[in-house]
Amino acid sequence: MMSSDTGTPERSARTEDTRTSQRISPTVVTVATIYGLVLVMILASRLISPSFGGLSQLETILYLSSFLVFCAFGQGLVILVRGLDLSVASVITVGGVLSASLMDGSNTGLLHVIPTILLACALIGIVNGIGVTVFNMPPFIMTMASGIIVYSLCLGFTGGTPRGFPAPAMNDFMQARVFGIPSPIWLLVVFAALGTLVQSFSSFGRKLTAVGNNPEAAYVAGLPARRLIIAVYGISAACAGFTGILLASYANGATLRMGDDYLLPSIAAVVVGGSSILGGRGTFLGTVGGAMLLTTLSTILSALGIGQGWKTIMEGGVILLALILLRNQVFDGLRALVMRKD
Amino acid sequence: MTDAIRGRDRAPRKTPLISIRYIADSAFLIVVIYALMAVIYVAVQPSALSAYSIESLLNNSLPLMLAAAGATFVILQGGFDLSVAGTISLVNVTIAINPHDGPGGALWVLGISLAIGITVGAINGFIVAYLRIQSIAATLATMIIGQGAALIILKAPGGSVSDFMVYGLTGSVVDRLPFALVIALCVMAFWTVYSRTDAGRNLMAVGQDRKAAALSGINVRRTEFLAFVWAGAFYALAAYMLAAQTSTGNPAAGTPFLLLTFAAVALGGTAFGGGRGGVTASLFGAATLMLMQKVLFSLGVSSFYTGVIQGLIMIAAVLFASAVNHAARPKGHG
Numbered sequence: 275m276m277s278s279d280t281g282t283p284e285r286s287a288r289t290e291d292t293r294t295s296q297r298i299s300p301t302v303v304t305v306a307t308i309y310g311l312v313l314v315m316i317l318a319s320r321l322i323s324p325s326f327g328g329l330s331q332l333e334t335i336l337y338l339s340s341f342l343v344f345c346a347f348g349q350g351l352v353i354l355v356r357g358l359d360l361s362v363a364s365v366i367t368v369g370g371v372l373s374a375s376l377m378d379g380s381n382t383g384l385l386h387v388i389p390t391i392l393l394a395c396a397l398i399g400i401v402n403g404i405g406v407t408v409f410n411m412p413p414f415i416m417t418m419a420s421g422i423i424v425y426s427l428c429l430g431f432t433g434g435t436p437r438g439f440p441a442p443a444m445n446d447f448m449q450a451r452v453f454g455i456p457s458p459i460w461l462l463v464v465f466a467a468l469g470t471l472v473q474s475f476s477s478f479g480r481k482l483t484a485v486g487n488n489p490e491a492a493y494v495a496g497l498p499a500r501r502l503i504i505a506v507y508g509i510s511a512a513c514a515g516f517t518g519i520l521l522a523s524y525a526n527g528a529t530l531r532m533g534d535d536y537l538l539p540s541i542a543a544v545v546v547g548g549s550s551i552l553g554g555r556g557t558f559l560g561t562v563g564g565a566m567l568l569t570t571l572s573t574i575l576s577a578l579g580i581g582q583g584w585k586t587i588m589e590g591g592v593i594l595l596a597l598i599l600l601r602n603q604v605f606d607g608l609r610a611l612v613m614r615k616d
Numbered sequence: 617m618t619d620a621i622r623g624r625d626r627a628p629r630k631t632p633l634i635s636i637r638y639i640a641d642s643a644f645l646i647v648v649i650y651a652l653m654a655v656i657y658v659a660v661q662p663s664a665l666s667a668y669s670i671e672s673l674l675n676n677s678l679p680l681m682l683a684a685a686g687a688t689f690v691i692l693q694g695g696f697d698l699s700v701a702g703t704i705s706l707v708n709v710t711i712a713i714n715p716h717d718g719p720g721g722a723l724w725v726l727g728i729s730l731a732i733g734i735t736v737g738a739i740n741g742f743i744v745a746y747l748r749i750q751s752i753a754a755t756l757a758t759m760i761i762g763q764g765a766a767l768i769i770l771k772a773p774g775g776s777v778s779d780f781m782v783y784g785l786t787g788s789v790v791d792r793l794p795f796a797l798v799i800a801l802c803v804m805a806f807w808t809v810y811s812r813t814d815a816g817r818n819l820m821a822v823g824q825d826r827k828a829a830a831l832s833g834i835n836v837r838r839t840e841f842l843a844f845v846w847a848g849a850f851y852a853l854a855a856y857m858l859a860a861q862t863s864t865g866n867p868a869a870g871t872p873f874l875l876l877t878f879a880a881v882a883l884g885g886t887a888f889g890g891g892r893g894g895v896t897a898s899l900f901g902a903a904t905l906m907l908m909q910k911v912l913f914s915l916g917v918s919s920f921y922t923g924v925i926q927g928l929i930m931i932a933a934v935l936f937a938s939a940v941n942h943a944a945r946p947k948g949h950g
Contacts (some may be wrong), residue, residue, distance in 0.1 A: 415934050418930075422930075552750060588766060
């Protein structure tokens with residue numbers, strides 16, 4: 275998406291880095307550090323309130339971060355191929371508005387309605403992908419414009435106030451517990467496992483990494499770069515639509531602004547999770563950790579009772595800190611330390 | 617309106633290459649679009665030509681124009697600056713809690729505003745140029761921090777802006793010469809000069825090819841840093857004029873600017889990725905976006921669907937600009 279020159283030194287540094295040992299890869303250290311941070315924060319929050327730091331808090335954090343995780347998966351794939359999806363917020367709204375109006379408070383036809391909504395959202399993403407690849411539009415502008423268009427259509431379609439309710443079964447699902455754990459958390463676990471499989475261990479994921487690392491080389495190597503990128507934007511929009519369906523089911527209704535709180539956090543989760551915003555590097559487990567880190571921070575800061583202003587500043591500060599740490603190879607130093615002990 | 621743009625798609629091809637080059641590199645195209653839009657507006661709504669209408673249209677447009685002008689500096693050197701939203705909010709609330717009256721007070725407040733804007737810009741520039749963090753991610757963080765700081769200064773919309781700013785700066789300098797127009801012309805004059813200085817040429821060179829720029833002895837980091845500082849200063853100006861126009865402070869004042877600023881820059885034909893475009897084009901891009909809302913409203917288009925047309929025009933403008941640029945390139949280049 276952008277001039278790649280600034281990223282090249284870092285990337286080459288990372289490829290050289292394999293010289294000492296293959297046993298601990300930088301990615302593993304990055305991801306482990308993020309989860310370590312989440313754990314430390316949860317445990318430390320016991321100091322704030324005795325009701326914190328336990329399993330119930332972990333449950334709340336997992337539940338709340340699941341929405342962010344679902345849409346951040348698509349965002350992560352788009353960023354992996356050097357793109358950016360700014361239409362996420364609007365597509366979440368589309369997912370929510372469509373589920374409220376199509377399900378209309380009844381369970382009948384649920385099995386048709388959900389795929390229909392996902393398909394409709396995926397189509398928006400495919401249009402994004404075609405704009406980016408075939409028409410060479412900058413992803414930033416293409417997805418921003420399509421987001422504005424789609425949001426405006428939602429506004430016109432609903433006349434300003436979305437009507438209808440999601441299916442009761444969906445609402446029940448969001449509140450159900452399986453083996454004592456809320457079902458959305460099971461969904462999160464399955465999604466994280468599948469997402470990791472797709473992004474890091476499938477040939478599709480490896481192709482995306484190749485396209486993100488060097489689009490020209492990937493093209494020369496015979497990869498259908500255009501089709502891959504179009505597919506990725508489609509997946510991103512479908513994920514956003516999925517998030518919208520679940521959010522509407524959770525809140526038992528849709529609002530036009532329901533997606534707004536997820537656009538920038540979806541990018542932040544990917545970046546905090548150790549992915550390069552330049553593309554070609556990143557893991558979904560890292561993104562999940564990033565989403566959990568942001569959610570944990572936000573719940574703890576809310577519990578501290580400090581004002582919204584300081585809370586926002588600290589959230590921004592954590593993103594900045596994560597960026598600086600990731601960039602300036604603090605993690606590399608940490609890894610060197612770990613290896614010396616080996 | 618989309619037809620108007622498409623219609624022009626064919627016309628320039630007949631003219632020699634030199635003028636296509638000119639169209640690709642200057643604000644020509646967006647000025648034409650703006651003029652067309654203005655003609656439609658006047659045709660539909662003759663009262664648009666009254667001094668009051670012109671003044672209020674310019675006053676409404678100016679904050680976005682200034683914000684887009686600032687963002688252009690960063691985009692020209694090949695980056696993104698999301699901090700526009702945070703900076704405008706922060707400066708806006710700072711103005712609202714410092715209502716010093718009179719011309720001296722307004723000047724003092726302007727000084728404070730610029731100081732904040734430049735500081736935020738310098739922080740962004742330092743993080744991006746010297747800590748080597750990708751601009752879009754770094755400014756996402758500073759934008760959030762700026763919004764937080766704005767909330768600390770002012771929890772809810774309120775505060776007050778001095779009468780001098782509210783009435784003086786939104787009025788006319790002399791009869792029928794709105795202050796907003798004078799400021800816009802000053803910015804254009806500034807860019808015309810700046811783009812011809814070494815600093816301006818460096819900015820374009822860095823945006824076109826960082827390695828080549830570095831090899832030819834340009835201090836790439838300082839150029840990047842400066843771009844963010846200029847951007848910060850212009851966001852502060854935007855927030856200053858916004859405060860004068862709304863006569864109040866709002867910790868969320870900057871949020872609507874985030875996407876609109878980039879839309880305005882894109883509409884102006886400045887290439888995302890850097891190296892092509894200019895501040896004047898962005899000023900007209902922003903003015904066109906604001907004028908378009910008025911035109912659509914006067915044409916009776918439901919305000920719900922304004923976004924559809926805005927989005928389509930953005931896509932069409934970018935496609936057209938890249939087509940013109942493609943045609944202007946020497947043959948044999950992809």
